[in-house]
Amino acid sequence: MPTAITPFRCHVPDEVLADLKARLARTRLPDQLDGAGWDYGTERGFLDDLCTYWRDSFDWRASEERFNRFPQFTTQIEGENVHFYHIRSPEPDAVPLIVTHGYPGSVAEFLDLFGPLSDPASYGGNPRDAFHVIAPSIPGYGFSGPTRHRGFSLHKAAAVNCQLMERLGYDRYIAQGGDFGSAISSAMAQLHPERMIALHLNFILGRPADMANPFAGLSEKEIAEQEWKRNYDLHESGYQAIQGTKPQTLAYGLTDSPAGLAAWIAEKFKTWSDCGDDVETSFSKDHLLENIMLFWVTGTINSAMRLYYESIGPARAPAPDWTFVTVPTAHARFPAEIRPTPRLWAEQMYNVVRWTVQPKGGHFAAFEQPALFIADLREFCRDFR
Template sequence: MTTPQVTPFKAHVSDDVINDLKLRLARTRWPDEPEDAGWDYGTNLAYLKELCDYWQDGFDWRKAEARFNAFPQFMTEIDGQNVHFYHIRSPEPDATAMIITHGYPGSVAEFLDIFGPLTDPRAHGGNPKDAFHIVAPSIPGYGFSGPTKGKGFSTRQAARINVRLMEMLGYDRYIAQGGDWGAGISGLVATYVPDRLIGLHLNLMVGAPADPANPADGLTEDDLAYLKWKAAYEENESGYQVIQRTKPQSLAYGLNDSPAGLAAWIVEKFKTWSDCGEDIESSYTKDQLLENIMLYWVTQTINSAMRLYYESLGPGRLVNDIRSISVPVGHARFPAEIRRTPRKWAETICSNIVRWEEQPRGGHFAALEAPDLFIDEIRAFARQLRA
């Protein structure tokens, strides 16, 4: 097998793209909104105007580019798909290798504040024994990995690309970590190459009742309360998934053309899936929100990102076909995570759960919203595996 070429990469967007963005923001044709709507109907109009005003006149993309370029990035092609990835080797020679995979509507921007402490703990007041060599790919179809080519690219293909990427980089033993799509992709890696995984760490778990006829059997009161909450969530909050797994192309025309539309579609999930109450900026700054949104805008990848839903969960497809994971599994359950699967259900798939930690704050985008807790949790999991 020929080893694909790997080339260094730096984020750089032309002035023409930035100027076009600002013109589009200035020409936004805003919709109406019912009085006192809040966020009940979707993204709040007043907040979106505030965010877009800042995007147009206050957000410094060149500063954001410098943040993206502070760590080594690369491009390659695997199985016919472009793959952008961070590869940050620790200065500590005995560091543990880990591949960490983002989800939707996130990106590698979620990890910018954890790369330093995880790869060089000595420089950040930590124990050098807790060091990691980090590989963080942009899922093909997301950000600088660019639009996917052709039909049929699902999380299965993404997992095989992650396996191949680690082979190319010379890692034969490593931890896989993920949330959202990254959890599914990392879980598939654990089924494809269990002999290569030291462990699997997830901040989103899947599972199912051992006895479908008695799904509540063995569940705690907290579990039952969550299932009641989840039923209401599915009723009121799952519309985005229905359209993305059935007709993403129709939605993409508006989101790819309108930066305000793109921001509205993405920022609503960051508000709903985070531990922020009614104040999204208690969890994220405007700059953090826009760094992530910009990756979709400048690469024009919202369509291919949404298409992953169609290819993985769409008509006649079922990506959640992981039946058994035998490697050591750690789980950090954040209180605002939308999929807080009961442990009893998780154990029907993961036979070797060695760590299950309830976190005091944070949600779906854990590495971005609660980087301190996320870093501590990953370090503790790796220590447990070494013990």
């Protein structure tokens, strides 16, 4: 039946893992200029070390046990396969919470959150903070598998999430998102504001209150942040231009070469995190590889990148007449976030009721700083239980 919900367990065939090891053993690395570091992209020494660890030491079977620790399912919505976690809390008053990842992330970002969010009492927390947790893999990502139809955009992903919550029997819920998950959760709030209790974002968009004088009302610090963002975009937005125009061409190399895939993804985790020059101060090799593996074993890097083409490619960018999000919205600002949106700008698009600045962390907040992320989410949601 098209609406059936089927239990799912992660298990990759041995031959897929053997092929991966063989490809890693045959890796051909490019040259690197002396002293280049990460200036031209992923640093060769880092990638060589990561791929050696991947080939010789990384234990995917142990990672599968982590992925299978919580109940997973698949279903069909809008002609696309949807993989999702659904962790029902033992607490009778738990509130439904849907958390959505972004690019180049996956549900691997949330594995260490599922227990504390769904069963806080077992992790030293207050049982009144419990959630029923739903964490979909965006169609085209990870265990959802590649998307099958043209035009699958962020807006369609939001419609899928809304239908998923309806199919699970939740008519009122809280949504959380970062990166593409922020856009998807925000679109859910626009599609069905009557269903959404509250919205929590660690990545938030905005627009000037006065388009003729965009910096009007901003502090000196906020103006400096926008100058930083302008300079950042000049140096760091090439991936978005490629993925928004010709993702298929890039996908051949990333689908064929695990080293190429690791270089493309790990560079973002380094650049977008609060790690200085050492990505492993924010993410272990095992955490990086668990996320990368979800793209490798499912062959989904092409469809994951295609979401850029379908959503923000030429003539596909969101229309300027953004529908104001009336749902009460919180923003947790992590200092290494790549889009430091001023609160005044965010308030032109959202009903902002909470704005917190975190002491550390970056774009992948739930993955990088789970304790801070959980604490902020809990505190915000207490007012909406």
